[in-house]
Each structure stands twice: as structure tokens, then as C-alpha cells.
Amino acid sequence: MKIRESKNLRYTKTSFDYFDPIEKVEPGKCILESFDSLNDRLELHFKNGTHAFIEARNFQGGIEVDQIEKRLKDFISRSYEDILEANF
Numbered sequence: 001m002k003i004r005e006s007k008n009l010r011y012t013k014t015s016f017d018y019f020d021p022i023e024k025v026e027p028g029k030c031i032l033e034s035f036d037s038l039n040d041r042l043e044l045h046f047k048n049g050t051h052a053f054i055e056a057r058n059f060q061g062g063i064e065v066d067q068i069e070k071r072l073k074d075f076i077s078r079s080y081e082d083i084l085e086a087n088f
Contacts (some may be wrong), residue, residue, distance in 0.1 A: 001064060001088050002066070002084070002085060002086065002087055002088070003054060003068070003084045003086075003088070004081065004084050004085065006061070006064055007057075008056065008057050008058055008060040008061030008064055009054060009055065009056060009057060009061050009064055009065070010053075010054075010056075010057050010061075011052070011053065011054045011055070011084070012051075012052035013025060013027075013052075014027060014052075015027065015030045015044075015046055015048075015050035015051060015080055025046075025048060025050050025083060026081075027078050027079060027080035027081040028049065028079050028080070028081040029045040029079070030047075030048060030050055030052070030079060030080040030081075031046055031047045031048070031077060031078065031079055032044055032045075032046060032047075032072075032075050032076050032077065032078055032079070032080065032083065033045050033046055033047045033076070033082070034076070035069075035072050037045050037065075037069050037070040038046060038052060038072065039062075040055060040056035040061065040062040040065050041056070041065070042054045042055070042057040042065060042068065042072070044080065044083070045074075046080065052080055054068060064088070067088050068088050071086075071088060
């Protein structure tokens with residue numbers, strides 16, 4: 001299952017800065033620094049100060065978010081593009 005292909009997930013297409021949400025950054029330029037989990041939602045924090053979200057649309061999406069969370073540590077120091085294209 002790839003995040004971009006899942007119909008059960010909603011995700012941020014391009015990462016954003018909380019203080020300047022108009023400024024979008026391409027996924028390939030965002031390197032994962034850390035992440036937080038809250039129920040069926042993941043918040044990704046990137047080294048350039050931007051953020052992105054991956055969240056469940058439905059029950060099956062919640063299962064997919066759990067699968068992603070289990071492997072997300074392996075993606076520290078990799079790009080958001082890599083995360084969106086990975087097969088979880």
C-alpha cells in the first residue's frame with residue numbers, strides 16, 4: 001500500500017510552515033526529522049521547519065496509519081517524497 005494510492009488516507013500534498021502556510025515546499029526537499037502520532041493521524045516534522053499530515057478517512061485508513069507509524073522510524077533523514085512513494 002502506497003500513501004499516494006490509498007483511498008483510505010488523506011495526506012498533505014506539499015509540506016507547509018505553520019507561520020507561513022502559503023509557502024509550500026516540494027516533497028523531495030523535505031527531510032523527515034521526527035513525527036508524532038495522535039489516534040488515526042500522523043504529524044511529520046521536517047528539518048526545514050515544515051510539517052505534513054497523514055490521517056485516516058475511515059476505519060481501514062486507521063489500520064493503514066498504524067502500519068505506516070510502525071515503519072516511519074526507518075524514514076528518518078529521508079524525504080517526504082520517499083515516504084509518499086514507499087510501499088507500506
